[in-house]
Amino acid sequence: MKTILVSRAVAKPGWWIFGMVMLAAAWWGQPLVDSGHFENHFFGVFWYSMIALGLIFWGLPGEQFTDGTILERRTMLLGLLPLWRKSEPVSAFERVELTQEPNVFGKDSVWLSLIKSEDGETTRRFVFAYFPASQRGIAKAQQMAGDLSQISGLPFAQAASEV
Template sequence: MAAFVARDATRPGWWIAGAVLVLAAWWGQPLIAPDHFERAFFGLFWYTMLALAAVFWALPSERRFTGSDFVRRTMLLGVLPVYTRSEPVSAYRQVVLETDPNVVGPDTLWVLVEGDGGRRFAFMHRRATRRGRERQLGLAKALAEASGLPFAGEVLDAG
């Protein structure tokens, strides 16, 4: 049985966001040694917002299908598990590929596992380029086959 794993920390966007945070911290250095109180306030605000962003950045998620469970783990820097939530396959009824329209750039494709009562497990998302659509469709079909759940096809999100 092949295990399916989707890690945010292995995606280029996660690394680029970390580099942007470092550059933003370096750029804000003049704000922490000001001559005026107003600049000190902006420096405090700037670094508080960067600290908050760094906390969110440092806790990427990982989604897995283990053969009997869907598992979501929050990982410290993508390495150390901090929080784990596991749900059995029996809690879900189908695998679906959902398109989420974007205002700028290609739409986003989500591989979702849906259950009764609106229960959903978002397994992975990608931009809806030709290559991204092919990869997401392949992942959705493979996940459906491995889990024994039916593949419901592609849905355009109305929201």
């Protein structure tokens, strides 16, 4: 039996919270459409066009998948139906790496990537997942990096933190 590893946006609480916030914002904007003032209708069209744009991005989450031989990035309709796929062989990479990147606002990010380098220079990168750089996020990232390394057969290398 083959082991697979999947990183899904719909598995993260932020995806669900964003969807609920969009629904609440749509409900909150009803008075703009129901009003008798022309100005409110203008703002209502703007309001709902921004909500529609947000829902388009929300409704097309991404996921990464591997079975140890291929890496696949998919864009899914509501996390259920694949709309777009891009595949690459795992053999095109040489290691699994965790990289911490400082953010201007909020916590730093930890990126789980598969790397190909030549002469010490990274030439290809496939980002498999990202996590906030909290204790829990780093623990999850290290666990997934170990799983990805085991499934893919590539060595796991912890990169130095970038400053």
